Amino acid sequence: MQNNMTGHTILLVDDEQDILDFLSYNLQKEGYKVFTASNGEEALKLVRQISPSLILLDIMMPKMDGIETCQLIRKDLQFEQPIIAFLTSRAEDYSQVAGFEAGADDYITKPIRPRLLVSKVSSLLRRLERAVETTDNTNSSLKINRDKYLVELNENKIILPKKEFELLEMLASRPGNVFTREQILSTVWGNEAIVGERTIDVHIRKLREKLGNDYIRTIKGVGYTFSED
Amino acid sequence: MQNNMTGHTILLVDDEQDILDFLSYNLQKEGYKVFTASNGEEALKLVRQISPSLILLDIMMPKMDGIETCQLIRKDLQFEQPIIAFLTSRAEDYSQVAGFEAGADDYITKPIRPRLLVSKVSSLLRRLERAVETTDNTNSSLKINRDKYLVELNENKIILPKKEFELLEMLASRPGNVFTREQILSTVWGNEAIVGERTIDVHIRKLREKLGNDYIRTIKGVGYTFSED
DNA sequence: TTATTAACTTAACATTGAATTAACCTTATG
């Protein structure tokens, strides 16, 4: 039943075996490689060995709780940062837990529905894939930060509307690459959307207005390309 | 068996030696320094000497009961306030009302499960550490006090209702970061919660009403972000 | 208990601004 080709590795950490089994079952079914740990220390050891893409971490655990574990993981792996999501029961207030400060990326509240779990996991992993693409252009003058929805161009911070942001993100993901209108439509708009002929142009124009004309070049009859000259 | 590096000092107060032994054993195993007292007077003396971070206090004791002891401790140590949790048997739930008024931070009901005890203790102590952390961000104009649901903005103290507080805390935990409605819902409400479309907006509005419009910014189609400019 | 108050949610309506369109203009290339 392997629906998933990405082959991401997921680490589950919970002190209750039932929960581990339940999560494992549902995630393995989707084709993920799943490892489990039943406490924070075990998790820390495993993390170094398996380099998981995603860690689901129970907040309430004896000895070392999720928050502490999370902080240690973040300290330990300064470079390859996995995505970390906390598992909480509905009862626990956010203010008592404050996971984002500890370095969490998301929350999943128990009781956990299989469907929601799977969709959340895949959406979290998608975030990772995008981040990898984008992280590369570090030394360039244009930085795109998806979490902050922020574009930095020569120290100037620019906040773009959604469509413009996604369009720019796509073009900048592979500088020099020419993207056809068709490709752009199916990526940014989704191949369902029926949009007029001039829609893309207008967005391109607005981007040029904000970034200057030097970044996005038109290849007539083909499409658009992004470069930094 | 020292798993715990914080080295917190815990004071146990109970008239039954069995309970003291049981608690001592389980907490020492985690690396805490543990002291015991078998009545209120003894406890009061010890408190001054050892400055415990946490006191576990039996409610039902001869001579001076837990409530009274708690009140005296709170009066005695006006500055360094330890965290106090009451030990109660399940039957005596009526006393809970009095307990929080007397200055308790939490309840632990007998019979006591070792795991739950340990995780509750570590979570209570974490609260202490976080409270200290929070005081640090001095240069920012917004200070957040988790325990009191209190926000200080340019010298003005504002007590926020729970939901508003948690929403603000989440946004403020990563200034500049954009949180989607989805993320907000699953964190502050829990992903089971079925809340109407406008619920978040209303809370955002109330926050803006109290903080001013400059802190929380809407990114239409994406989410909300917090900043201090 | 019942009364009272505050917190939270909902519902109805208003507003906004991003996204799109339409109409017209410009340019590259055969």
Place this chain on the structure above:
DNA sequence: CATAAGGTTAATTCAATGTTAAGTTAATAA
């Protein structure tokens, strides 16, 4: 120099968000 592809501008649209007040529910007091 014809023309198809792309550029520009302003008007329009519509979903997302803002706002308010009126319900609910939960907490607290009497």
